Amino acid sequence: MTQSLTIARPDDWHLHLRDGAMLNAVLPETARDFARAIIMPNLVPPVVTGAQATAYRDRILAALPEGMDFTPLMTLYLTEDTDPADMEAAHASGLINAVKLYPAGATTNSSSGVSNFSNVRACLEKMAEIGLPMCVHGEVTDHDIDIFDREAVFIDRVLDPIRRATPGLRVIMEHITTSNGVDYVKANDTDLGATITTHHLIINRNHILAGGIKPHYYCLPVAKREEHRLALRAAATSGDARFFLGTDSAPHTDALKEHPCGCAGCFTATNTMPLLAHVFEEENALDKLEGFASRHGPAFYRLPVNSDTLTLTKSDAVTEFPTKLEAGEDTVTVFDPGFPIHWSVAR
Ligand SMILES: NC(=O)N[C@@H](CC(=O)O)C(=O)O
Ligand SMILES: [Zn+2]
Numbered sequence: 001m002t003q004s005l006t007i008a009r010p011d012d013w014h015l016h017l018r019d020g021a022m023l024n025a026v027l028p029e030t031a032r033d034f035a036r037a038i039i040m041p042n043l044v045p046p047v048v049t050g051a052q053a054t055a056y057r058d059r060i061l062a063a064l065p066e067g068m069d070f071t072p073l074m075t076l077y078l079t080e081d082t083d084p085a086d087m088e089a090a091h092a093s094g095l096i097n098a099v100k101l102y103p104a105g106a107t108t109n110s111s112s113g114v115s116n117f118s119n120v121r122a123c124l125e126k127m128a129e130i131g132l133p134m135c136v137h138g139e140v141t142d143h144d145i146d147i148f149d150r151e152a153v154f155i156d157r158v159l160d161p162i163r164r165a166t167p168g169l170r171v172i173m174e175h176i177t178t179s180n181g182v183d184y185v186k187a188n189d190t191d192l193g194a195t196i197t198t199h200h201l202i203i204n205r206n207h208i209l210a211g212g213i214k215p216h217y218y219c220l221p222v223a224k225r226e227e228h229r230l231a232l233r234a235a236a237t238s239g240d241a242r243f244f245l246g247t248d249s250a251p252h253t254d255a256l257k258e259h260p261c262g263c264a265g266c267f268t269a270t271n272t273m274p275l276l277a278h279v280f281e282e283e284n285a286l287d288k289l290e291g292f293a294s295r296h297g298p299a300f301y302r303l304p305v306n307s308d309t310l311t312l313t314k315s316d317a318v319t320e321f322p323t324k325l326e327a328g329e330d331t332v333t334v335f336d337p338g339f340p341i342h343w344s345v346a347r
C-alpha cells in the first residue's frame, strides 16, 4: 500500500547552519526539502551587524550545491550594543527578516546576548515601529530556577513585561516546549506566534534520562514532561496559524555531544518532513501538516507561500535514514526518533 501527500514546499523558521565545514555538510540536508529558512545568528563571533549578515549570507549561498533552490532568511543577533539604525537599514534593504534575542547565557553561543533589557529598549521600540519580528529564546538563566521551569518563568518575568511595554512588537516564541508556552500564545491574538521543533513533538524528558543518558536527545530548551509534549502536539496539529515549524536543527560534532559537558542541540534537518508526516498521521491530522510546515510561517513573516510543492509517500517498507553525516573530519548524528518511519520525501 502506498499513500501520498503533496503540500506546498515547506520552510524552516528556525535553523542553525553554522559555518565552514559544518555549513557545507548540513546545508544540502535542509535545501533538499525546504525552500527557505530563518538562519540563526549564533556563530562565534555572532552575526550582530548588517555587514556581518551580508557576509554570512554570501558564505551560505557559496556553499549551496549547484541546482539546489534555497533562500536563507537572515537574522541579527541582538546585543546591548546593537545600533538601532544599523538594524533598521538591514531591514529596509531586505537583508534581514528578524532579530534574535538570546538572554545572555541561556544556550549555545549566547554569551553576547542580553542581560539588562533596559539597554535594548531603543532597539525593541524600533522593531515595533518598523514591524521587524523578534525571535526569542525564551528561558531565564537564573541559577536558582529549575531548568525545567525556565521557559514558564521567562514568560511571566521577561516576555510578558516586554510585550506590554512595547505595543506593536511582533514576537516569535522560538522552540516552545511547554503547555505554558502554548497557553500564552493562545491567550494573545495579535503579534505573537511560536515555532515548534520536530524533536519536541517526539521526545519527552524520559527519552533523555531514563535507561541511560542520551546525549543526542539533549537540547535547549530541554524536553519536558509528557503532558507538555502532548500540548505541543495538540497545538501543532490544531490548524491554529500562530503555531508553525521551526526545526531548531542544531548540529554539533559527535565529539562535543558525547562529552562530559555535552552540547545542546538535535540535528533533524535530514529527516524532519518524514518524521512530521508520521506525527501528524498519528494525530489524525495529515490535512494540517501543510499549514504547520508551509503556510502559517509565511503568513506570520508576511511572505508568499512557496509555489512549488513537496510530496511525501508512505510505504510498507521502513524508510532508511543515514545515522550520521560527515562534516569535515567530524561526524554529526542524525536525530533518531526511536521507532520505524514509513514516510519519505519523493525525489
Ligand atoms: N537548541 C539547542 O539546543 N541549541 C542551539 C541553540 C538554541 O537554539 O537554543 C544551538 O545553537 O546549538
Ligand atoms: Zn534557542
Ligand SMILES: [Zn+2]
Residues within 6 Å of the ligand: 014, 015, 016, 040, 248, 250
Ligand atoms: Zn536554535
